[in-house]
Amino acid sequence: MVRLICCCSALLLLTLMPGVCQAGNILVFPIEGSHWINMEIMLQALHARGHNLTVLRSSKSWYVKGNSSYYNTINVQVEKSINQEVITDVLAVVLEYEKGTLPWFNFLSVNIGMIGTFIDIHRIASGFVSAMIDDQGLIRTIKDSKFDLMLTDPAWASGAILAKYLNLPLVYNVRWLLAVDAQFAIAPSPLSYVPTVGSGNTDKMNFLQRVKNMLIHLVTQSQTYLVSELAYQETVDKYLGPGNSLHQLILNADIWLMRTDFIFDYPRPTLPNVVYMGGFQCKPAKPLPEHLEEFVQSSGEHGFIIMSLGTFVSELPPDMTSEIASAFAKLPQKVIWKHKGTRPATLGNNTLLVDWMPQNDLLGHPKIKLFVAHGGTNGVQEALYHGVPVVGLPVFFDQYDNLLRLRDRGAAKTLTLATMNKDSFLEAIEEVLKDPSYRTNMQRLSRLHRDKPMKPMDTAIFWIEFVMRHKGAPHLRAQSYRLPWYSYHSVDVFLFLSGAVLLVLFTVFILMRCLYTAVCKPKVKKE
Template identity: 70%
Template structure:
């Protein structure tokens, strides 16, 4: 009898409809390290039974055409954002920063990059045109009956295609064209919400708040220039002149934000923003045999790992030599991801590699310190595994990422202008290694990050499936961004109320004046 009941229950579970059947998802990814994040999400979606289709260019260097968990459509383009282009910009930027005075550096970063940013997004615009002008491809995409578009809005191509196909839109997001995504969708008082690139915390002096406002104005200008020169033209051509790209960009159903409030400073948010910071992090796997032998040979001193990210393949030779000489003086073993010429001062304790399993190394108990450039993935992996950081930021958001760890007592922050001067690099390493508070603070952050009701990746999958089940999430979207700025900030209401008050005061003064005049006239007549 029990067997019959068991079989009945099993059949019931098998044939009960699932909350979300396998969906059909169209993906428009961004290149570079952004794809690393998207790829992890796609693999998890595929494991959940969903069909994934990726649209890529024939010149893509990160997004592979063949995969076991997604299908691809490859679009022919003349040019694309490639690794050589990015690497050259970064190397020139490093050389500039090492000789720049602060004001020059600030102006170069904030203003001088506008032309480069427009050029990058122009290549994305060419990809959009190639997709939408391909009639056969568009017929296939329309006939495929996709449930939603998943895209990274640091590029604007997915936004336009989602509107063209009239599909719900989900973002895997941190950046939005020329700025940080929070600033576009949520109320962001500049008095305590630091702009990326400002190098400030949420506690700013008056002059820092002035700089914060100026940076936001520059970001808005950059965004408007890119939108006007690239994306609005595409909207006018393919969607109609009545479609405003800025509003279209903010009309996504769900924003899967690649940060959380263990890492980010507290700030206002919105109901359709879902935080999945650290979703790419996972327990460490065993190291390759040669790396495990090297790590174990460190004895009680442990290992330091250093990586400056995918795009920084080399450093100026004098800087690389200074870093190598510092490592050579340490009792720890060092694993350094570096593709440049072998530094002349390299010590026997340092292993140079072209690639390393960063997450698996950070999760190894022998790892004592991570020397990092401050990319989001590396910072969150260090936080997840509780490894303190010596930060060497180079560009974009890296300084701000490391600053958040520094403010929480889990990192020491250097700059490329000072890293090879006055033993700064060596002193920073020794301080983080020898002062227990750095490791204790990072381990505390790790515990906070892991203490969640759902894993960040599971949270992301739930909300993607939520949009598929309900054909969108319009009830979570605010209408505030459709308001003109003067209505959003109630400037018109303030002016109306001020006018009403002035009218009442004017009427009262006029009445008193008339009364006084009448009294005076009566007094004169009596006299």
């Protein structure tokens, strides 16, 4: 009996092993900044599953690390790169635009006023893929490696171009696509209830809000078209032939792993190859480093607050940091503030400045009371996962809309850079701390977010491995992206049917006229 059980166990193990241990060879084309942060978390999970990972990295990369224990790197020699200096210069200009009073007007100002800057950035990204393809030795090495698929973030289109050149199945780790929310590019998006990023709308819009939604949508679509044509299409024509459209290349991905879900986002139409994995980077908190644990424990019953403005915005103008420090100094809570640059003269003894913080672990600490955030997707989803209410200071792009989704659900309070001062900042913090509804609402969202049949990361890994097992997933791709706009919206069908109805009506009119003439024609008297 024991031998029979052992034999059955061994047979079961052998049966399960191919599905568990079959490793893949994945080529990764990342982009910089916070996008790399969540991509790196996904790579760690893939490495733990036994997959072999190779990351394409610019020789002048400022964020993607060249050495790692869980992925290999291919360094691509380039003359220009999107480095920290470029991003810092862009943000300085964006901050000036964002000091306006209306978030949607700020969004229009940034998207119209900085279109030339955005095109230049994407031209650098286009030059990156050109440098790779021109290096035939590098391309030969990549082809000889026999990769199973490419994993990329399509906020820059370079990965999609290279995947087509190498004829590799393509999986996106995606939130943004060039200049728009990626969902608007791939899925039906009725503007009557799907808010455009930058509009400041929720999914409940009156007439004027729908007008604003349409106008901002047209602006962002126009910007996407200009970026596609002016920054990438020449590269596409050169390496893939003039018959290829960048728009179709991008939409041809097998799986879109979307960094959002319908707890955080508003319900909307979607497609089979769009997989929602919002909060995939979130996980239970680990113990804090000793010095941070000692600091938060010293807060006593008041607890502590953390503040971070993300990867790109490490430093606000001195006048703003002074106002923020003054407000923090008046609180009984301890504060951990991720801040670089000059130490504010108004900084209180209750505030600790740090260059880096274990944000997820701090948000999961039992003494955490509040998160002061800029509204980046990673940060707000970690706050949602741990049930921590937010005071938001949006800076640019989608951050206002991210915070709006929390505010609309009663879990956040937002301020603008234009109106924020010591008093308004302190008032917002005290309101969220003293009104229990903010924490109650955020914890309700947290319970909804966690109540899923599979963890978001497990879902993402499954679909990546699905594409490797089946050499792609073309059966999940809708044919909508192959249709011209007039066919997609059935304009040609409407015109044809309208013409047919008009022809029938005209024919009936002529017949009736002829019949009337024949029956009612006056008789001519004979002489």
